């Protein structure tokens with residue numbers, strides 16, 4: 001059962017990241033008629049919103065793009081920082097969407113920021129819970145595991161509105177500012193950022209399945 005869960009959730013997240021990479025590699029070849037790079041598009045969105053305290057940085061690696069609210073940094077992978085494709089602008093606009101959420105004190109983002117510490121701590125404790133089962137009681141370990149997975153599942157759950165809303169803001173502002181041409185260009189950009197949201201759905205489903213599994217085990221329905 002645990003192996004089925006392990007390989008099932010691995011396949012799910014593998015499929016989601018395959019879809020993202022597929023959409024990205026396809027639309028990273030479609031240039032945007034605005035001619036802007038991802039970094040310029042992000043700068044345009046931030047300036048338009050009156051955000052002046054967020055630094056836009058390039059980082060090596062593929063799809064390393066993220067918004068770091070505690071340091072007010074908008075980090076783009078080098079490819080998207082310098083790229084002028086609809087994929088690069090779409091991803092830069094999505095990360096800018098997080099900066100817009102931060103500025104607007106969007107409640108799910110604030111909740112997610114508050115939950116980062118406990119979620120990271122939980123992630124570090126999980127490998128040691130198995131030892132608790134070995135030295136103390138297996139049942140206690142299962143209860144602790146269910147609790148830990150529950151925390152991770154809740155974190156993935158609040159991540160969903162944050163990600164979907166950032167994408168919705170990105171689509172809106174890209175259209176308003178004309179950062180990407182209409183028709184095929186916009187459709188391509190949407191394919192990339194919609195696919196990216198799927199990885200968060202996959203992460204939530206995986207966390208939910210692990211939580212349900214350990215909850216069932218801890219409540220006595222033991223099926224090995």
Ligand SMILES: [Zn+2]
Nearest residue numbers: 094098163166
């Ligand atoms: Zn995001």
